[in-house]
Amino acid sequence: MLRWVASTFCVALLGLISQPVRAQSFNQFIGFGDSSIDSGWWAGALAVPPRCDSVAVPCTTGNPLQDALIRNALANGGAGAPVGVGFINSQILASYFGLTALPANQPGGTNYAIGGALDNRNAANGFAGNLNPNHNLPSTVQQIANYLSANGGRANPNGLYLISSGANDLGLALTILPVAAQQPYMASQAAALSASVATLTSAGARYIVVPNVYAAVPLVTFYNQTLWSDLHAAGVPFIPADIKPMVDTVIANPTAFGFTAATVLPGVVGPSTGSACVTPIGAPATTSGWGSTCANTTTPSSSFAYLRSANSEQTSFFSDNEHLSAAGQKIEADYFYSLIVAPSQISFLPEVAVKTRAGVINAILNQIPLSWDHQSPTGLNAWITGDVASLRMDNFPGFPGDPGTPIAVSAGFDYRVRPGWLIGAALSTGTTKQSFSTTGNFTQDVFAASLYTAYLTGPFWADVIASAGAQHNDVNRLVPIGITIQPNSGSTSGSDYSLASEIGYRFFDGKFTHGPVVGIALQRVGVDGFTESGSFTSLSFDEQNRNSAVSEIGYQASYDAGQFRPFAKAVWNHELASTDRDVTAHLTTIAAPSFSLPAVAFGKDWGTASVGTSVRISNRVSGLAAFTGQFAQQGVTNYGGQLGVNIALGPVASDMPVKAVRH
Numbered sequence: 001m002l003r004w005v006a007s008t009f010c011v012a013l014l015g016l017i018s019q020p021v022r023a024q025s026f027n028q029f030i031g032f033g034d035s036s037i038d039s040g041w042w043a044g045a046l047a048v049p050p051r052c053d054s055v056a057v058p059c060t061t062g063n064p065l066q067d068a069l070i071r072n073a074l075a076n077g078g079a080g081a082p083v084g085v086g087f088i089n090s091q092i093l094a095s096y097f098g099l100t101a102l103p104a105n106q107p108g109g110t111n112y113a114i115g116g117a118l119d120n121r122n123a124a125n126g127f128a129g130n131l132n133p134n135h136n137l138p139s140t141v142q143q144i145a146n147y148l149s150a151n152g153g154r155a156n157p158n159g160l161y162l163i164s165s166g167a168n169d170l171g172l173a174l175t176i177l178p179v180a181a182q183q184p185y186m187a188s189q190a191a192a193l194s195a196s197v198a199t200l201t202s203a204g205a206r207y208i209v210v211p212n213v214y215a216a217v218p219l220v221t222f223y224n225q226t227l228w229s230d231l232h233a234a235g236v237p238f239i240p241a242d243i244k245p246m247v248d249t250v251i252a253n254p255t256a257f258g259f260t261a262a263t264v265l266p267g268v269v270g271p272s273t274g275s276a277c278v279t280p281i282g283a284p285a286t287t288s289g290w291g292s293t294c295a296n297t298t299t300p301s302s303s304f305a306y307l308r309s310a311n312s313e314q315t316s317f318f319s320d321n322e323h324l325s326a327a328g329q330k331i332e333a334d335y336f337y338s339l340i341v342a343p344s345q346i347s348f349l350p351e352v353a354v355k356t357r358a359g360v361i362n363a364i365l366n367q368i369p370l371s372w373d374h375q376s377p378t379g380l381n382a383w384i385t386g387d388v389a390s391l392r393m394d395n396f397p398g399f400p401g402d403p404g405t406p407i408a409v410s411a412g413f414d415y416r417v418r419p420g421w422l423i424g425a426a427l428s429t430g431t432t433k434q435s436f437s438t439t440g441n442f443t444q445d446v447f448a449a450s451l452y453t454a455y456l457t458g459p460f461w462a463d464v465i466a467s468a469g470a471q472h473n474d475v476n477r478l479v480p481i482g483i484t485i486q487p488n489s490g491s492t493s494g495s496d497y498s499l500a501s502e503i504g505y506r507f508f509d510g511k512f513t514h515g516p517v518v519g520i521a522l523q524r525v526g527v528d529g530f531t532e533s534g535s536f537t538s539l540s541f542d543e544q545n546r547n548s549a550v551s552e553i554g555y556q557a558s559y560d561a562g563q564f565r566p567f568a569k570a571v572w573n574h575e576l577a578s579t580d581r582d583v584t585a586h587l588t589t590i591a592a593p594s595f596s597l598p599a600v601a602f603g604k605d606w607g608t609a610s611v612g613t614s615v616r617i618s619n620r621v622s623g624l625a626a627f628t629g630q631f632a633q634q635g636v637t638n639y640g641g642q643l644g645v646n647i648a649l650g651p652v653a654s655d656m657p658v659k660a661v662r663h
Helices: 002-015 042-047 064-075 089-098 140-150 167-176 179-202 216-231 243-251 326-346 348-373
Strands: 027-031 160-166 207-212 238-241 380-393 402-404 407-418 421-433 440-457 460-481 484-507 507-509 511-527 538-541 545-557 563-573 584-589 597-598 603-617 620-630 636-649
Touching: 027 089, 027 140, 042 179, 064 207, 089 326, 089 348, 089 440, 140 179, 160 179, 167 179, 167 216, 167 545, 179 207, 179 597, 207 216, 207 326, 207 407, 238 584, 238 597, 243 326, 326 348, 326 460, 326 538, 326 563, 326 597, 348 380, 348 402, 348 440, 348 484, 348 511, 348 545, 348 603, 348 620, 380 421, 407 440, 440 484, 460 511, 511 563
Parallel strands: 027 160, 160 207, 207 238
Antiparallel strands: 380 402, 380 407, 380 636, 402 421, 407 421, 421 440, 440 460, 460 484, 484 511, 507 511, 511 545, 538 584, 545 563, 563 603, 584 597, 603 620, 620 636
């Protein structure tokens, strides 16, 4: 017991030197890469006059026929993006955080991705940065350089970055280079891209999603592993996204996602395609990636690609033979989003434990005055308290919150060892089901054993409560993917140690007693690591430790109304410990570097107010009713009520005077 008490004190004292809380509130989306996230670069490039951002004019594809097809599609409601008609994953992902992903060549645009982009200019690809004939178009490495140059060499530390590249390099290597040269080329491209991303992080970028390339080809696997390995070796804090199991899941279960066996696979040239867009009439059999030439019409044309049906963007998984449809893009964006928000969701587990332990401490504090009030010769009292609360914790903008209703029961006994001193012990158990907004929930069951002592003499009083406990968490994290809900379940245990103390002074004014109170509650919550199962969105999470040192200063008062003793207490709380911590997660679908993101963080100052009354039911029995609420804490709403009873064991003299007590 002494060992963990000392440990808790040390942890709390270290936490007094707290650092500013990091915010995971994204204020900008920035994209780099190829057609997999291009949100419509060609719409600006083919405008009159052309908008090219930092790319040398002209910034068109350089293929007159392709440029004409895209222009015609744009004139007929097309997006000028590989999705065809609708939004691409970068736009959808950005919208989940209230942001936009406009192409960088449009006003306010921050998506630098351009269809056909290669990782880097390389002798093996003729020093071109893009597969399009126009060699002015930048590679992904050059896009990053253009962004940094336009922003004075600084990257937005609160931006959400999405980097998707490599597919065009792989296509080039597989079709142009001899087999012996393919891996060296892809290794050099991965090295160049990872070095560029490392420069981006050195400039301030912190939140970067890097999906791998989907294809069941050995060279693709080599490239994916090499890129992620290089990024990890360079110290880049990135979020890996494994696309293959996502695509495989959809293809294996087409009807669940709104598709059919005929519309879930990449399409073929001609009207028999199962993709959302049909190639222009007369298109050669070698036509590929025709989504960017797709117009918003079902009328066949030789001037642009057209929709297979009015709703084909929702009933087909692919827009063409390479790129996902609007429905497919949403599935991909939903997957990216799930990776970004999952660590903060799981960070709620220890945060809830911090708040529910405060309820246990408050239950004991409210019972101590009732034990002082009973002056039985044995000095022994037993008590029980029930607690029901409402606890809502809000997350960063765009992240799921965590409302729930904790309930708890505490029971104990105490003994007056000598005049002015009380010692006691209590057992507490509780449970709460906290919802991840609309995306699942977790149930936390807790158990705690407490030892406490109280001192009361004259106007001075003091209480000390030491508690040790365990928790069990059953996690049911549901992830919306397209029109489906992907289940992820797991369970884990944890520990919870706390040491709380209050001291105060009393002024007596007839039946009215009042005075100041100061205190501190030190706590260390540990949550063991665990692995989810259920879907391709399942993750594994490392253990968490949450340290807390909450101070309080305030005032309290009580009034002796005979049978009833109403009381009130108001204090201002401040979290002294640093709440700057990360939660580390791992993909379960592939071997990949882990990724860490900030835990949810709340305001470090708030008020707590309690009102209630004790009622003398008999000389042996007293009851308690109290309401406690927190206010003014950013991100937290917490209030609840307690009902309890305190029984003096042994004989109680009916004519024994009642001492003024403190509430």
